[in-house]
Amino acid sequence: MAMSELIGFLAQVHPFDRLPEAELQTAAQAMDLVYFARDQAIPLSQKTDPYLYLVLKGRVAECHDEEGGNHCALYGPNAQFGAAMLLQQQTQLTYHAVEETLTYRMANSTFQRLLNNPDFEAFYFNDITEKLSRFHQQLQMESSSEAMMDAVKIAPLHALVTLGASTSIKVCVEQMEAYKTDACLVTNGDKQGVITSSDLLRGLAIHGFDLTSSIADMVSYPVISIDKNDYLFNALLKMTRFGVDRLMVRDKQAFIGVLHQKELMSLFANQSGLVMLTLERATSVADLQKxxxxIDDLVAGLSNKGVKTHYIAKLVNELHRKLQAKLWQILDTDQQFTEVTFIVMGSEGRSEQVVRTDQDNAVIFDEAVDSQALAQFCQTYSAELIQLGFPPCPGNIMVSNPQWCLSEAAFAQQVIDWFENPSQERFMHLSILLDAQAVQGDPSRLERLKAVLSAQVKKRQMFLAQFARSVMQFDTPIGLFGRLITQKDAGHSIDLKKGGIFPIIHGVRCLALEYGIVKTNTHWRIRDLINHHVFDEKFGVELGETLNFLNTLRLQGMLHQKSMALPIDNSIKTDTLSQLQQDLLKDAFGVVNNFKKFVEQHYKMEGAL
Known part of the structure; x- marks a missing residue:
């Protein structure tokens, strides 16, 4: 391979891609090309064979002497191995070629010189939070999606025009024209609101106001705003959640300008505006199919751009909830059930479901509602949700099931019964109810139901320790010496939900219940647990980043399965992961194990692991 080609190869391998041209050339000049036959041992030791290897073709197995030769890891093209031994992080590792293999070999002396580069060194010594941050930054740079994670303050803002509520329509229009804006901030005593050009047109054309009328009765309250230092992506999320196309931007002291959706869209191509427009215009179930x-196209697009799964999930769940509420309105033609409370639970309630894998939902209603008519309506509603791509729940936790379509009093009694006659299934029911959010109807019914749940917990001193035992239900798929424990299938797959996602979600859920945290999203719960000093900032951030990474890998796996028309599950084939992803996965499972130990000690479950 010519020197220029070798430099090009190194530039594709982490962390050599972080080196400047001169250091890349130094690395390339120090490389030897070495061939290994199938099953041939690869010499590597600190004393006699101190080398770093990079795989050009073939596969190499890494084993630990004390684990009887079991594979710790497999390295394919563009992967590197040997650094752990050279850095004395692991000293009892052996390597052999799984198939005919070509590698580049670099002497330890050159490797040690390259470690003087801080970016290169960071790859080997940084903690998982910094590694994951760099990983996401790299994805965003490669996809030119950095703008999504830029601050609001970089966007072009419309001028802030502030008026009193007694201002006439004529003066308001003149001010809008003078400052080239279509929205003004309005002060009315202690209240602040917003008036737009659309509000003025409706007032004049429909409600009978004239140019001398005050704008007071046309103002919308409260002000929907965002901090100038917040992410542009969160501005998009807020516009989606509240169904608005502009936000007031604020700093620490006051409002400073107006951000419009059209300017936001000009900064990064995004389909959520199209989704919202289609939703608003939908009048039939067929319209909702589109x-x-x-939404599926939006998920794939954002994932390919390297946007964190946590942010994608928040946006997608807002859209899903608006879709579900719209479906309710379309089907409830006589408006019989407008006050009935429709709730989503589990991953939907936590705003963490990205790909529609199943539905967990329920209905809480007032005693005065015609329960038979509502039950029939819910059968239709569930069937239509399935047609829209929300698969049925394997456990039948859906509004079509009478157990999940109850009056408030009956639901409260059912919750009490779950406590008085506990089982593994009823613990699961309590878990998903804790995560519930109201989508349609009166949300206070759900708040009262959760208050019943919390009151039952307080009555039972040992409940939380028993509830938390599910955190230990599944083994973490990592061995004593850091090897990934995979299934013996073609792709060496791992169930990410059982192995890491569920233990974090449920452990955080238990702690949130203990400390009275009402938020449902796992990342928000982690932030509140940090504020309650349950664990420190560093560990909390590490835990959140680990969860996000595991969810990102799971999403990538699901999108691939969906594109190939395969059954969607929670597994990832480790053979498809880059070496960097495999290393990060090992680190992530290490964090999962640390969190399990924390939960075990916190709830005094010694010996549970």
Whole structure:
């Protein structure tokens, strides 16, 4: 291979891609090309064979002497191995070629010189939070999506125009024209609101106001705003959640300008505006079918751009909830059930479901509602949700099941019964109810139901320790010496949900219940647990980043399965992961194990692991 080609190869391998041209050339000049036959041992030791290897072709197995030769890891093209031994992080590792293999070999002396580069060194010594941050930054740079994670303050803002509520329509229009804006901030005593050009047009054309009328009765309250230092992506999320196309931007002291959706869209191409437009115009179930496809396209697009799964999930769940509420309105033609409370639970309630894998939902209603008519309506509603691409729940936790379509009093009694006659299934029911959020109807019914749940917990001193035992239900798929424990299938797969995602979600859920945290999203719960000093900032951030990474890998796996028309599950084939991803996965499972130990000690479950 010519020197220029070798430099090009190194530039594709982490962390050599962080080296400047001169150091890349130094690395390339120090490389030897070495061939290994199938099953041939690869010499590597600190004393006699101190080398770093980079795989050009073939596969190499890494084993630990004390684990009887079991594979710790497999390295394919563009992967590197040997650094752990050279850095004395692991000293009892052996390597052999799984198939005919070509590698580049670099002497330890050159490797040690390259470690003087801080970016290169960071790859080997940084903690998982910094590694994951760099990983996401790299994805965003490669996809030119950095703008999504830029601050609001970089966006072009419309001028802030502030008026009193007694201002006339004529003066308001003149001010909008003078400052080239279509929205003004309005002060009315202690209240602040917003008036737009659309509000003025409706007032004049529909409600009978004239140019001398005050704008007081046309103002919308409260002000929907965002901090100038917040992410542009969160501005998009907020516009989606509240169904608005502009936000007031604020700093620490006051409002400073207006951010419009059209300017936001000009900064990064995004389909969520199209989804919202289709939703608003939908008048039939057939119209909503188009929305689900648009949401799927949005998920794939954002994932390919390297946007963190945590942010994608928040946006997608807002869209899903608006879709579900719209479906309710379309089907409830006589408006019989407008006050009935429709709730989503589990991953939907936590705003963490990205790919529609199943539905967990329920209905809480007032005693005065015609329960038979509502039950029939819910059968239709569940069937239509399935047609829209929300698969049925394997456990039948859906509004079509009478157990999940109850009056408030009956639901409260059912919750009490779950406590008085506990089982593994009822613990699961309590878990998903804790995560519930109201989508349609009166949300206070759900708040009262959760208050019943919390009151039952306080009555039972040992409940939380028993509830938390599910954190230990599944083994973490990592061996004593850091090897990934995979299934013996073609792709060496790992169930990410059982192995890491569920233990974090449920452990955080238990702690949130203990400390009275009402938020449902796991990342928000982690932040509140940090504020309650349950664990420190460093560990909390590490835990959140680990969860996000595991969810990102799971999403990538699901999108691939979906594109190939395969059954969607929670597994990832480790053979498809880059070496960097495999290393990060090992680190992530290490964090999961640390969190399990924390939960075990916190709830005094010694010996549970």
């Amino acid at each position: 929305v689900t496809q648009q």
